[in-house]
Amino acid sequence: MTTTRSLFPVIMAGGSGTRFWPLSRHLFPKQLLRIGGEHTLIQQTMQRVLGCAPASNVLISTNAAQADLIRTQLVDWKEDLANGFLLEPEGRNTAPAIALAAIEVLARDPNGLMLVVPADHVVTGQRDFGAAVQLASQLASKGYLVTFGIKPIRPETGYGYIKPNGKSLLGKRGKLRGYVVQKFVEKPNARKAAQYLKAGNYFWNSGMFIWRAATIMEEIGLHQPAIKASMDRIRKLRTEGASKQQIDEVYRRIAPVSIDNGVMERSSKAAVVPVRFKWSDVGSWGSLDEVAEKNRGGNVVTGRVIDIDSTQSIVYADRRVVATIGLQDMVVVDTPDATLVCPKSRAQDVKKIVDILKQQQAPEHLEHLTVQRPWGSYTVLEEGPGFKVKRVTVNPGGRLSLQMHHQRSEHWVVIAGTPRVTREQEVFDLQVGESTAIPVKTRHRLENPGQETVHIIEVQNGPYLGEDDIVRFKDDYGRTASS
């Protein structure tokens, strides 16, 4: 299929990533994981929408905490996405985020169509996806709010359902048909879900939409006038050159509401295109079954796993060896700082584990031991009273901020590459096997002017070793104010 200049993909990438813990973390949500393919889910999503629209049309709806990691994963489209990031100052569910994207699309093209897609779903069948987008675009151009309906394959109680009005054919393309929506059904109980599955004319609400930006703004104005008013206010503040803080404050005051509850279920313009591509929202460890390759025993196995006799299980190993014997329908996920073991049937309860960790203020709910940064990454190898040991990786051309710590000294030993070190007035390069010491309160900088990735072992000493003991003087990534 061809790409369309007037189609603006909006990738919804604000997920919090509790259900794939411990592989996902609050600051490393599911969309950043490699699931069902060699690319991460957001990379797969980007590639998918590029079949329908040019890269410079793509908008990424996310928040500041996740933007850096997403930029790193979508670095192949760095220039195209330079102005494509829409950062929510705070999560307000999907309706306000979509309204914000609609403003942006309208500013670029008053006739623009929006293709709204979650960043963390798996879709199989690029051709079928393109065809559905084509047909839905036609209906959207006529003023419909079009959803993609997924044919149920099990009596799922976790999704909303859509019933088309079979007598209201709006358009067709090949075997695809578009209809007016007769009704939306909230998450049903098991009995109803079984009925819908049997009936054959109920479809899962996939959370993917196409509409004209102008139409969705009108409908938001009709059904969620407060959001419309906030958007008008934000537009006005922007033209007046107001501060980011002022604008963010307006957004923060919006009451959270989803686009489904807030608009789609209330609108008379809702339409549905039952699609033919395979889809999964990979909503829990158990659902990995739908998208991942299995071995002979029906197990989904990743990493250094030694198994005897297990069946229908999911076993994920990272750095460690994981040995499993005689498991059945189990999930085992082993990461450098946390391990999960549960039956597939209880995988939804991982949320509860994350809640407990959050209450305990345990770092394991927040981020991984390896933390991605714009210049590379670091991994905490060990920490204890008065010391912390990290492996720091600096990409070619990467440069940490010129910085200083009040409470800790650092020692760096080079294990790969040729880093350049700034220490107060001195600037010098280090070779593999060489080291240097950075005393407390000394301005310093680490950079990689070479072609090879730099790896150093950093040993920190001091009474306080928090990441927030940092004074940034200069930074390539605009982080001199905060971390």
Added chain:
Amino acid sequence: MTTTRSLFPVIMAGGSGTRFWPLSRHLFPKQLLRIGGEHTLIQQTMQRVLGCAPASNVLISTNAAQADLIRTQLVDWKEDLANGFLLEPEGRNTAPAIALAAIEVLARDPNGLMLVVPADHVVTGQRDFGAAVQLASQLASKGYLVTFGIKPIRPETGYGYIKPNGKSLLGKRGKLRGYVVQKFVEKPNARKAAQYLKAGNYFWNSGMFIWRAATIMEEIGLHQPAIKASMDRIRKLRTEGASKQQIDEVYRRIAPVSIDNGVMERSSKAAVVPVRFKWSDVGSWGSLDEVAEKNRGGNVVTGRVIDIDSTQSIVYADRRVVATIGLQDMVVVDTPDATLVCPKSRAQDVKKIVDILKQQQAPEHLEHLTVQRPWGSYTVLEEGPGFKVKRVTVNPGGRLSLQMHHQRSEHWVVIAGTPRVTREQEVFDLQVGESTAIPVKTRHRLENPGQETVHIIEVQNGPYLGEDDIVRFKDDYGRTASS
């Protein structure tokens, strides 16, 4: 009870530790683990036998690879055990090891009694143990080979059984009785095991024995004349002042045989004392149930475990958080470099996992990331091409060998304590936060002259980083020849 000058406890400590993998390793067997108490199994065993005999009578039958670790765990009895270690040059099963111990006991006391106990069993009831030893000693003094019989509590198929001749009462003490053995029964099938349990006059063979050293040597001479001949040869070589190598060679040529098969089952002098203490050989993860404390759900839980709804399971966490949901009769063991997950009913198959790791020459079957040394320990934090990062701990007064590496340089950063460093001709102390570099081929030594434990982070660089790249010039622990 009183201790007896003529009783020589022989602690059999040569186990290979596959069944408690990944907590036990080939070089860190089960006897070194804390199970069913705050002390390790070999420490519990030592304390138990000290109720019956003086510490200087205790003999430890083990091998060179394990002796250092056992010495470290039994450091409270360092002087008493100075001559108490009997090192097998190679495992030859229990009969030759017991014969070697018998020679030693005969040399110390021609009328000496031997109390043979495995180092890795759990016994509850010191008073009942002492009483059983008293009665068994009486019978042993009369020339019997006395075993301790355990009353079966389940139809176990993994143990041998002993049937006393009820008409042959040899002695009594309180409620305890001693009998001539009517027959030994090899590991039975499930039907037979159930019969024995019901019959009530069959007892488990616990692997604990008492006899006169002279009696067991006579019986070995009768039923295993080759072993007796080898022992005579070893005694002769010793009096001639032969080299350790020559003596070891004689031992190596002995065919392996167990004392049960080789002597007890053939001897007319076998006797049994059915005992009243609680006993477990903690032969697998599942058997932890018998000796460990359980929480409300019936789970045995160690470390930072977050659990929802699990029952009758064993969950062991080390440095990491382990989250478990809805487990039933499962075993989850998480160590720094290996994780095991299996149903309790399959815990015996851990052996197979260890075999696979051994075939793969994977380090995880051999030892832990933390390796105990006579001077302290080290932990591998990370390793990769050309580098290795360790945390090295040196006990107060501990001193590594004066050494040199051909292929690696090292950097040391102090994170606790005040180490003294020798580097060629220089000798200097380092403070916390200070560092030093040890270039390739430089003689160096690390020691802890202070009262506080020293911790350093060591970063190694070089093309080859094996532990065997070490030339030892001086060593406090007699290791200048090998590692």
